[in-house]
Amino acid sequence: MFARSARGREAIEFVPHRRENEHLQVLAVTNFKGGSGKTTTSAHLAQYLALQGYRVLAVDLDPQASLSALLGVLPELNVGHNETLYAAIRYDEDRRPLGDVIRNTYFDGLDLVPGNLELMEFEHTTPKALADGSASDGGAIFFARIASALDDVAEDYDVVVIDCPPQLGFLTLSGLCAATSMIVTVHPQMLDVSSMSQFLLMTRDLLGVVRDAGGQLKFDFVRYLLTRYEPQDAPQTKVVALLRNLFDDHVLTNPMVKSAAISDAGLTKQTLYEIGPGNLTRSTYDRAMESLSAVNGEIEELMRAAWGRS
Ligand SMILES: Nc1ncnc2c1ncn2[C@@H]1O[C@H](COP(=O)(O)OP(=O)(O)OP(=O)(O)O)[C@@H](O)[C@H]1O
Numbered sequence: 001m002f003a004r005s006a007r008g009r010e011a012i013e014f015v016p017h018r019r020e021n022e023h024l025q026v027l028a029v030t031n032f033k034g035g036s037g038k039t040t041t042s043a044h045l046a047q048y049l050a051l052q053g054y055r056v057l058a059v060d061l062d063p064q065a066s067l068s069a070l071l072g073v074l075p076e077l078n079v080g081h082n083e084t085l086y087a088a089i090r091y092d093e094d095r096r097p098l099g100d101v102i103r104n105t106y107f108d109g110l111d112l113v114p115g116n117l118e119l120m121e122f123e124h125t126t127p128k129a130l131a132d133g134s135a136s137d138g139g140a141i142f143f144a145r146i147a148s149a150l151d152d153v154a155e156d157y158d159v160v161v162i163d164c165p166p167q168l169g170f171l172t173l174s175g176l177c178a179a180t181s182m183i184v185t186v187h188p189q190m191l192d193v194s195s196m197s198q199f200l201l202m203t204r205d206l207l208g209v210v211r212d213a214g215g216q217l218k219f220d221f222v223r224y225l226l227t228r229y230e231p232q233d234a235p236q237t238k239v240v241a242l243l244r245n246l247f248d249d250h251v252l253t254n255p256m257v258k259s260a261a262i263s264d265a266g267l268t269k270q271t272l273y274e275i276g277p278g279n280l281t282r283s284t285y286d287r288a289m290e291s292l293s294a295v296n297g298e299i300e301e302l303m304r305a306a307w308g309r310s
């Protein structure tokens, strides 16, 4: 699957997967490296797409629930029992339709399936369900459960953005199986890159298991996104050159630059789209915004191309 050629060109290829709802794009933002910018990317992409007029559903797949917080839902305060994605993918009789746990955000056109610690249950109950044969209860085997939950609301959305947790567990695996495309966030430092290749190897192995069990996957596109990039930092520039050399056009042309505008906004659980130029110097804000628009615009183009093909 991965790294089939030395240059990594056809790096990722999977068995064709037929979805019930061809129009729905499901984008997973992933990498098991913590702090690689998954949540920041997911939140800004989801809001950007909503601003462009798409009907967007953001899904928080991380028990830490930073995406929920960034989109205005505090996991400890605002999310009660059985109100996360787990409600829609659990194996027992408490399962609820996904529509029941979707919330509006204060962004027009952007809804959210929030997360909280309860999502961890999926990691615990899946091995049990596999052992006692109930892993398909409610219709879908564990790796197809998120896709199957999304099918219920597919008519209401154009795009789903899934923010993955920084581990490759059952949740992530089920998220990747639901995805029609994948953005792998990479902070271009040597250590991050080595853990990324570990991620890819583990993903390959695990998805192989899924495939052996009859799961089918095909991504419209898989792209690496450089995050928190400092173009003036020589070692980072070298890593970026190496990545581009290895993965070629599988690396998005536009990197997300490191910016105090993003980290400052994050401190108050806000995105750049919400915070506005405010206290920042205009040039800091504009530079971050420019980088953000370029990245999100490039991803949007890939999605439009995928729609064009289907
Ligand atoms: N472009 C950027 N410029 C400056 N800071 C950034 C940028 N992108 C992300 N950050 C900061 O880096 C930190 C980690 O980002 P983020 O939470 O998005 O990573 P993550 O991959 O989701 O982490 P985790 O693996 O814990 O889920 C946050 O404090 C965030 O504000």
Ligand SMILES: [Mg+2]
Pocket (backbone or CB within 6 Å): 038, 039, 040, 062, 066, 067, 163, 164
């Ligand atoms: Mg995160």
